[in-house]
Amino acid sequence: MTAAPLLELRDVRCDFSVERGFLRARRTLRAVDGVSLALRPGETLGIVGESGCGKSTVANLMLGLIRPSAGAVLLSGTPIDRMDRRAVAQRVQPVFQDPYASLNPRKTVRAIVGLPLSVHGAAADPGDAARRVSAMLDMVGLPRHLADSYPGELSGGQRQRVAIARALVLRPNIVVCDEPTSALDVSVQAQILNLLLDLRRELGLAMVFISHNLAVVEHVAQRVAVMYLGRVVEEATAAALFRAARHPYTQALLLSVLTPEPGRGIPDARLGAGFPDPLAPPPGCSFHPRCPLAEARCAATAPALAGRGEGEGTVACHVAGALNSAMP
Amino acid sequence: MSGALAPSEGIAGPRPGARVLAASARHPGLVAGLAVLLLLTVAALAAPLLAPHDPYAQDLANRIVPPAWMDGAKTAHPLGTDHLGRDYLSRLLYGARVSLGIGLAVALLSGLIGTALGVTAGYFGGRIDMIISFVVTTRLALPIVLVALAAVALVGASLQTLVAVMALLLWDRYAVVMRAATQQMRSRAFVTAARAVGCSTPRIIVAEILPNLANQLIVVATLEMAQAILLEAALSFLGLGVQAPIPSWGLMIAEGKEHILFEPWLIFMPGALLVLLVLAINTLGDGLRDVAAPSTRA
C-alpha cells in the first residue's frame, strides 16, 4: 500500500464528440467521468463493467493513445501526455480482446513480435533481434517453427500468445489487458490466463485486467474497480468485493454471473429492462433508474466515492453508504 | 450465422496460393480474362517480332486490301491493309502496345494520386477528410471527356499530355475505395497496437495499413485501366488523343469510318480487339474482387 503508484489516473474525464447523423447536432459523449485509479508495482487491477461503461477508454488513456479532456494520467508521477510516445511504449503495452484483429494479417509472427524492437532500435543487430524474438516465443509457449507463419494460419489461442509476446518484447513493467480472453474458447481461455499469471510472476509485471467476466477477474486481480456509465462505482480488494459487494450494481453483476451449478435457475437482479442512453445519462446517480434500492435523493445528487467500511475500498452509493454508517 | 462456417480453432486456413487456385476453379471468368489479357500483352510486347511489316510503311499500290477470308486477299497482308496501304495486322499489333501502355501508365499514375488522397483522408479523418472528400466530389462533377478534350486542345496533343490528363482525371475511384478501406483498417486493433508500440504515423500507414489494401488496390487498378483504354480510344477517335501516324485502335477506327459501308472490317477489327481487351480486364477485375472479398458473394 505504501509503494508509489506506477500508473495513476487522477480525476480523469474523457469526452468524445459523437456525430448523430445528417444535419443533427454533434453531441458530447462523456466516456469517462471523474475516474481516479492507481496501479502499484506488481499489482493486478481488475476493471469490470458492461459495454459502454468506459473501461476500454480507460485502457486507451492508460496507454497514452488518447488524451484526457480533464485530469491527469501519470506514469510514475509524470503526466503521460508530456512524455515521448516511445518512452510510454517502453513501459506500458496492451493486449487486446480480439486476436483476429490485433495482428496484422500481412505480417509473419516474427515481424509482428519484432516490430517493437525495430521501432525502438532496441536490438543491437538483426541477430540480436532474432534471438530476442525467439526467446519471447519460447516464453509465451509458441513453437519456434511458427515464427514464419502468418496470423491466418494460427488458432485463436496461438494468436493471443503472439499478441502477448509483442506486448512483452520491450519488457514493459505494465501490461494493460483489455478483455484478453473474451474472444477465446473456454479451454483456450484457461491456457492464456495461466500464461498471463506465469508471466506476471516471472517478470514482476503490474497488470490492468479489464473484463466483463467477473469469474475471470476474481481469478487474476488483487484489486477490482467496478465501472458504470463512465464512473467507478465501487473499488476494493478482490477478496472484499467478491465476498461482500456494497454497490447495488456490483451486487447485480455478481448475481448475474451464471456459475455451472445446475438447478439454481436464472437469478433475478431486478434491474428493469431499460439501459440508459450514454449520450443522455440520468441525473444524480446514473444507476438509479435501474436500481432496486433507489430513493428520491438518488435521482437528485450523484453520490461521491466514500469508504466502504469493512476494510479498505470505496463505494459511490447513497444507500450503501447509509448501510455502512448504520453498521457498527 | 456467419460464425457457423468460420474455420475453427487450430484448423489453419489454406495457404494463399491454394486459395487462389481454388478460387480460379470457382471463377472461370478470372482465368479467361487473365488468359486473354496475357495473350494480348505478349502480342503487344512481341509486336516487332510478330508484325510482318513496318506499321508505318505505306504502299499506295496496295490500299484497302481485304483480310484473308475475303475475296481479293493477299497472302502478304493476312489482315489486309488500310487506306494508305499499311499492313493492318502490324498496325493492330503495335496498336495493342499503345492501348496497354497508356492504360497501364494511367492506372499507375492515377493510382498514386488517388491512393495518396484516399489513405490520407481515411487515416486522419476530421477536417482533412472533409477537404479531400470535397476535392473528390468536385472531380466527380467534372465531365471527363469534355475536360480531357479541352485540356488536350489547350496544351496540344501528345502521348505525354494524354497520359497526364487522364491520370489527373481518373483517380477518383481509387480515392473513394482507399478512403473507405483505410478507415476500416484504422479501426483494427493491430493499428492501435502499432501506435501503442510507438510507431510513427507514416510507418503505420506504409508498413501496417498499405499492405492490407493491396487486394482492393489491384481490383480498382484493373477497372481504371479498362476505363483509361476506352477513354484513350475515344479521344483518339475524336482526333485529340494519339496522333497519326502512331497506330492506336481508336485512331484506326476513326480512319476507317469513311469506309464503314463497303469495308466495315477496317472498323470491326480494332473495335473487336478493343472490346475484347476491355472485357478481359473487367472480367479479371471482377474475378479478383471475388477472390479478395469472398464475403460479398455469399
Added chain:
Amino acid sequence: MAALLEVEDLHVRLPVAGGTLHAVRGIGFALQPGRTLCLVGESGCGKSLTALALMALLPRRAARDAARLSFAGTDLRSLPERRMAALRGDRMAMIFQDPMTSLNPTMRVGTQLVEALRRHRRVSAAAARDRAVALLERVGIAGAAARLGQYPHQFSGGQRQRLMLAMALMCEPQLLVADEPTTALDVTIQAQILRLLAEVQRELGLALLLITHDLGIVARMADEVAVMYAGEIVERGPAAAVFAAPQHPYTQGLLNCIPAPGRTLPGTPLAAIAGVVPSLVGDWRGCAFRARCSRARPACADDPVPTRTAAGRHSYRCVLSPAPAGREAAP
C-alpha cells in the same frame, strides 16, 4: 411422452479447399415438448450447423443426411423446401446471436411481427397486431403499442433480442431453436433474457433447443445436456447427472478450466486442456479428443468408440469406465 424432435445419425459435410469437412459426424438426440436440451461445445464443434441442419438452413454447398430426422411425426429429410418453409417460423422457430439476422432494418417492427404471423395463418391484420402488442409486452418491451411503428435500430441490443423472441413466438411454435441467443449481451442483460426465455418456455410448453458455449448457461437452463466435440456428441444426459458426475474427459476438462469461486483459488493455474481441436477435413478414426486427453491409451484410436452408460440416461463415448461423482476425481 413422445418426442417432438428426433434426430438419429445426423451428418453435415462441407466441401472445403482441402477436401470434405465433416462438421457434424453422426449425432442423435430427442427432445420432448416442454423440455430444454442444451447443445454445448466450443467453436467449430458443429453445434450451430446442427441447428441449421434441423431448420434446413444450411449453406447451399453443405450436405445433410441422417438416419432419422423427424419433427412431430413429419420426416424432415425428404420434405420439399416449400413445405419446410411452411413449417419454419410457424411450428419450428429459431433465434440467433445477432438479432439483425431475423430483423429487417428497413421495416417497421410492427409490420415484421404482423407478417411473421400472416405468412402462416389466415388472420386479420388487426388480430395480428393485437397479438404483436401482447407478445411485445410479454417479452418486456414497455409501451408496446407505440413501439410497433419503430425500426429495429431504435431498440437497444437486449431489446432487439426480446423483439426477435417475440417474432419467433408469433405463430406459437412447438419448437424453438436458440443459437447462442445471449452471447453478444452484457451479463446483467443476459440473465434477464435467459429468465424470459425460461418463463416463456414454461408458459407455452415449448421444446427448447439451446445452443451455447457457456457451461453456466447450460447448468441453469438445461433439462438435458449434450456435450459436442469435433462434430460428435461425446456425453449426454440429464443436466444434474452430467454436472454432478461428468464422465468424458473433455466434459471434465471443460468444467475444470473455468475459474469458479470456491473451487479454484485465485491466482493459481487453471486446469487448461492442452492442444487444439483437430481438423475434421478428411476421414477420422477413433476418439477425436485423444490427442488432447491426459488419459488417452492405444485403444482410443479404434473405431467405434464405445458408448457407455454412467447411470440411467446419462451416457458418454469413451473407453474409460464410469467414475463416481465428483469431478475432482479427474487428474
